[in-house]
Amino acid sequence: MWEWVWEGIRSGIVTTAYPAREETASGVSPGFPTDLPRTFAAAGEASVAASCCPTEALLSEDQQVVLREPRCIHCYRCLRQTETPLAWQWQGNYEWAVSPHPRVELAKKFGRSFRRSLHLRILDAGACGACLSEIEQLNKPYYNMHRLGFFVTPTPRDADVLVVAGPMTEHMRQPLLSAYEAMPTPKAVLALGACAIFGGVFGTSFASMGGVASLIPVDILVPGCPPPPLAILHALLALIGRVEPAACELNSSSPGGERGD
Amino acid sequence: MIDPKRLFFLFLILCGAGVVLAALLPRRANRVVLAWIGSLSSLTILWVGGAVLLSGQAWQVDLWNIWSLGPMVLKMDRLSALFVFIAGLVFLPVSIFSASYMNLPKYVKRYGFKSFGIYYHLLLAAIVLLLVAGDMLSFLLAWEAMSIFSYLLVNYEHEKEDTTKAGYLMLSLGEAGTIAVVLAFFLLARTATGLDFPALRAAAAGMGQASAWAIFLLSFFGFGVKAGLVPTNIWLPLAHPAAPSNVSAILSGVILNLGLYGIVRFNADLLPVKDIGAGAIVLIVGSISALVGILYAVIRNDMKEMLAHSSIENIGIITAGLGAGFIFRIAGLPALAGIAFIAAFYHLLNHSLYKALLFLGAGAVDYSAGERNMDRLGGLIRVMPWTSLFFLVGALSIAALPPFNGFVSEWLTLQTMLRSVELSSMGIKIIFALCAAALALTAALAVTCFVKAFAMSFLGLARSPKASKAVEVNRSMQAPMAILALCCLLFGILPTYVIPVLDNTIATFTHEHMVDELVPPFFTAPQGNARFPQEFVSEFHDLGAQVGRTFLPGQGLVVMHRGTEHNPVVYAMSTSYTFVVLILLMGGSLILFRVLTRSRKVDRGPVWAGGVRQLLPKMTYTATGFSNPVRVIFEAVFRPVIFDEMRETVAEHFLIAVKSQRQEVYILERTMFSPLARLGRWLAALLGKIHSGSVNLYAAYILISLGIVLIIQRLM
Ligand code: SF4
Ligand code: SF4
Numbered sequence: 001m002w003e004w005v006w007e008g009i010r011s012g013i014v015t016t017a018y019p020a021r022e023e024t025a026s027g028v029s030p031g032f033p034t035d036l037p038r039t040f041a042a043a044g045e046a047s048v049a050a051s052c053c054p055t056e057a058l059l060s061e062d063q064q065v066v067l068r069e070p071r072c073i074h075c076y077r078c079l080r081q082t083e084t085p086l087a088w089q090w091q092g093n094y095e096w097a098v099s100p101h102p103r104v105e106l107a108k109k110f111g112r113s114f115r116r117s118l119h120l121r122i123l124d125a126g127a128c129g130a131c132l133s134e135i136e137q138l139n140k141p142y143y144n145m146h147r148l149g150f151f152v153t154p155t156p157r158d159a160d161v162l163v164v165a166g167p168m169t170e171h172m173r174q175p176l177l178s179a180y181e182a183m184p185t186p187k188a189v190l191a192l193g194a195c196a197i198f199g200g201v202f203g204t205s206f207a208s209m210g211g212v213a214s215l216i217p218v219d220i221l222v223p224g225c226p227p228p229p230l231a232i233l234h235a236l237l238a239l240i241g242r243v244e245p246a247a248c249e250l251n252s253s254s255p256g257g258e259r260g261d
Numbered sequence: 262m263i264d265p266k267r268l269f270f271l272f273l274i275l276c277g278a279g280v281v282l283a284a285l286l287p288r289r290a291n292r293v294v295l296a297w298i299g300s301l302s303s304l305t306i307l308w309v310g311g312a313v314l315l316s317g318q319a320w321q322v323d324l325w326n327i328w329s330l331g332p333m334v335l336k337m338d339r340l341s342a343l344f345v346f347i348a349g350l351v352f353l354p355v356s357i358f359s360a361s362y363m364n365l366p367k368y369v370k371r372y373g374f375k376s377f378g379i380y381y382h383l384l385l386a387a388i389v390l391l392l393v394a395g396d397m398l399s400f401l402l403a404w405e406a407m408s409i410f411s412y413l414l415v416n417y418e419h420e421k422e423d424t425t426k427a428g429y430l431m432l433s434l435g436e437a438g439t440i441a442v443v444l445a446f447f448l449l450a451r452t453a454t455g456l457d458f459p460a461l462r463a464a465a466a467g468m469g470q471a472s473a474w475a476i477f478l479l480s481f482f483g484f485g486v487k488a489g490l491v492p493t494n495i496w497l498p499l500a501h502p503a504a505p506s507n508v509s510a511i512l513s514g515v516i517l518n519l520g521l522y523g524i525v526r527f528n529a530d531l532l533p534v535k536d537i538g539a540g541a542i543v544l545i546v547g548s549i550s551a552l553v554g555i556l557y558a559v560i561r562n563d564m565k566e567m568l569a570h571s572s573i574e575n576i577g578i579i580t581a582g583l584g585a586g587f588i589f590r591i592a593g594l595p596a597l598a599g600i601a602f603i604a605a606f607y608h609l610l611n612h613s614l615y616k617a618l619l620f621l622g623a624g625a626v627d628y629s630a631g632e633r634n635m636d637r638l639g640g641l642i643r644v645m646p647w648t649s650l651f652f653l654v655g656a657l658s659i660a661a662l663p664p665f666n667g668f669v670s671e672w673l674t675l676q677t678m679l680r681s682v683e684l685s686s687m688g689i690k691i692i693f694a695l696c697a698a699a700l701a702l703t704a705a706l707a708v709t710c711f712v713k714a715f716a717m718s719f720l721g722l723a724r725s726p727k728a729s730k731a732v733e734v735n736r737s738m739q740a741p742m743a744i745l746a747l748c749c750l751l752f753g754i755l756p757t758y759v760i761p762v763l764d765n766t767i768a769t770f771t772h773e774h775m776v777d778e779l780v781p782p783f784f785t786a787p788q789g790n791a792r793f794p795q796e797f798v799s800e801f802h803d804l805g806a807q808v809g810r811t812f813l814p815g816q817g818l819v820v821m822h823r824g825t826e827h828n829p830v831v832y833a834m835s836t837s838y839t840f841v842v843l844i845l846l847m848g849g850s851l852i853l854f855r856v857l858t859r860s861r862k863v864d865r866g867p868v869w870a871g872g873v874r875q876l877l878p879k880m881t882y883t884a885t886g887f888s889n890p891v892r893v894i895f896e897a898v899f900r901p902v903i904f905d906e907m908r909e910t911v912a913e914h915f916l917i918a919v920k921s922q923r924q925e926v927y928i929l930e931r932t933m934f935s936p937l938a939r940l941g942r943w944l945a946a947l948l949g950k951i952h953s954g955s956v957n958l959y960a961a962y963i964l965i966s967l968g969i970v971l972i973i974q975r976l977m
Pocket of ligand 2: 193200225
């Protein structure tokens with residue numbers, strides 16, 4: 001046991017400085033493609049280039065290829081493809097949580113009293129497990145979300161935010177609805193990962209409803225598959241109005257939109 | 262003012278009338294008559310007992326003078342009066358309750374009501390006569406009558422095999438106890454001039470060490486059987502589930518007290534224990550009973566069996582208090598001894614009240630749900646709100662939570678245990694420390710036990726169709742519970758009025774008044790007296806100890822033990838003030854809450870049940886589940902027997918069904934009675950060998966034994 005104490009003293013404080021300072025360590029984010037849109041000579045070329053994306057994050061509009069960030073699963077296929085090179089950059093940012101509401105509205109929803117005490121109920125709606133393990137990281141010393149006033153609670157009766165991961169399977173529909181109903185107002189819903197936003201790699205099927213937004217209103221979305229812990233932290237901070245949510249056209253990503261529409 | 266003596270004869274006449282009417286009246290009117298006559302006679306003895314308790318004027322009636330045995334005497338002193346009063350307090354509500362309760366189809370159809378009415382009144386008379394008996398002969402006669410009538414009442418459902426078995430065990434163990442008591446009386450009366458108590462008391466004064474010990478052991482064992490102390494209480498957890506609930510209430514609320522009455526009468530009054538070892542035995546037996554009782558109470562799921570074990574626990578606590586009193590008295594600390602006796606008697610009074618209440622509650626549940634197993638109850642608070650409320654009061658009292666009565670007496674008992682620091686002997690101090698630890702554990706487990714009892718029966722979902730069909734019992738069953746619940750509250754918030762009465766009671770055998778030790782005269786001596794000087798009183802005045810002085814009677818509302826100069830207050834509390842503060846706090850916070858949330862909208866959502874599609878009753882927590890941690894922790898005590906039954910597929914590769922059953926045999930049955938029974942059977946088998954059935958052989962036996970006797974005679 002003494003070794004733990006010694007080890008702790010020796011290694012000092014390792015917790016990230018985010019949100020006070022930007023986190024610069026390598027590998028904290030899988031990142032997204034950047035430098036878009038890209039213009040091609042012909043419309044056909046553009047649609048060939050866009051077709052490489054497995055989740056239809058790339059969309060061809062005439063000669064242009066645009067990126068719908070919430071659908072991207074950082075698979076690098078667009079970067080690797082050589083026939084119609086897209087020739088863009090990769091960015092390692094992580095502050096990418098988006099919201100259908102502007103910051104002032106978010107801040108008003110919870111008010112000042114929740115700024116340093118927000119309780120989360122995590123709901124696994126058919127997630128593959130990676131999203132959940134990222135949430136787990138938040139509880140660990142490196143990210144340590146308690147220092148920011150975020151806590152996980154087992155019962156929705158005490159929860160302010162319902163964190164949903166997974167493509168919303170049919171089986172979890174009833175539990176999700178009753179958990180949402182059991183939460184006291186003010187309450188918010190956080191859609192975690194590509195799955196919860198639109199169905200992700202699973203899409204919509206007889207067993208999956210493709211996103212939480214088809215059942216309950218969503219207040220904030222965290223793109224990524226899985227989203228890194230810092231992105232989740234950013235989402236939570238944005239939810240109570242402590243930081244600005246990322247700018248992004250949500251309508252083009254159409255939460256709950258179907259795959260292959 | 263009516264003469265208590267006359268009233269007492271009125272009581273006997275009432276009981277007689279009850280017996281005659283029960284025998285003559287048709288079935289329908291019988292129950293009503295029982296209720297009326299039973300309550301009237303209880304009221305009479307309440308009056309008689311109360312008058313003697315308050316006035317302190319003992320009365321005596323000389324009955325017949327029996328040749329060579331001396332006079333038969335009835336005498337009621339304060340000690341008897343207290344027990345008579347408690348008996349009245351229990352019998353009054355039980356009589357009212359019985360009228361409706363005995364209406365249960367399972368009783369009406371198979372068993373006549375006549376016998377019940379007759380035995381009930383006879384039992385009441387026998388109990389009161391036992392308590393006022395002033396000589397050995399009437400005491401033993403009444404004792405026997407009480408044993409037999411209580412057996413007959415417990416054995417009311419005599420067509421059930423379990424019931425007859427339990428009844429028979431109760432009777433046989435009780436008779437074994439009686440034999441011990443008779444022997445003790447004989448030893449005591451050997452040198453006495455008569456059989457009345459004063460003569461016995463005089464004879465006891467010159468008793469030798471050895472006979473004193475013999476008398477102590479015999480009487481403690483004999484009365485201990487009735488009181489339900491270890492190691493002879495195995496009849497109690499069997500008799501209670503077998504008896505009708507109203508009889509159970511009497512059994513726990515009155516009859517167990519009679520055993521304690523015997524112990525007190527014998528070992529504190531007639532022949533006060535002189536040896537510190539005897540006191541230690543009482544203390545240890547009491548503490549072990551308390552612990553064993555509560556351990557089994559926690560794990561039992563039958564409501565009445567649970568209550569039976571909890572009775573053992575409470576009797577154990579009372580006995581431990583008595584033991585502490587004996588030890589302090591012998592060690593020359595009369596003040597502490599007085600407090601210990603007061604604590605024990607207070608607990609006895611309280612136990613009678615709340616245990617009767619809980620048994621009536623269990624009876625009401627049994628009456629309307631037809632089920633006593635807590636695993637299959639649940640949700641009754643919605644259909645039986647009043648019964649639930651009264652049961653809750655009983656549960657809070659027995660779990661010793663303020664402001665109810667159990668708290669005061671259990672707190673006093675534990676405080677008494679802590680005063681053992683004033684003793685000089687190291688060994689006794691260690692014993693005290695261990696016993697106090699056992700009692701503290703007991704108190705904690707009691708809370709677990711009654712959280713379970715209330716929550717699993719009255720809260721949650723109904724776990725069986727029977728429980729979901731229950732309806733509230735009628736008024737004549739609610740009223741008795743209400744009376745007892747009210748008493749529980751009153752005796753809890755007015756300890757400073759009860760303690761002086763108890764103090765007078767114990768003065769009948771300690772001959773010293775200790776009331777100032779526990780209830781300082783903050784009301785009557787506001788300027789202070791020698792023991793409570795001016796500064797002391799004014800200090801407490803600032804704390805509010807004199808609030809109410811102008812309009813309340815009595816000594817004060819604070820229970821406090823004053824020590825030496827060096828340690829002015831050893832312990833102090835006041836449930837009366839606590840109660841007022843509690844009401845103000847709760848009311849105040851309710852009002853505050855209402856005011857603060859006036860403009861808010863209230864949102865009511867469905868129950869959160871973990872998101873299951875449908876919350877089925879069988880998914881909810883059961884009594885077995887709730888008490889399982891205790892079962893696991895005390896595995897070494899319970900030593901469960903586990904039966905596993907498995908069914909496999911033909912080739913035995915897969916299990917299709919696994920059934921595991923767990924049984925906890927009562928520790929005393931396992932460790933004492935089963936081996937004894939085996940020994941008895943073995944001896945009988947051995948002796949059976951010499952019984953061949955041939956007459957010639959028996960003639961030879963007679964001849965041989967005659968020869969042996971003659972030889973012995975010759976040699977001596
Ligand atoms: S990284 Fe993969 S998912 Fe994201 S845009 Fe490129 S191809 Fe599509
Ligand atoms: S978003 Fe990606 S990581 Fe998260 S549950 Fe869906 S597939 Fe798994």
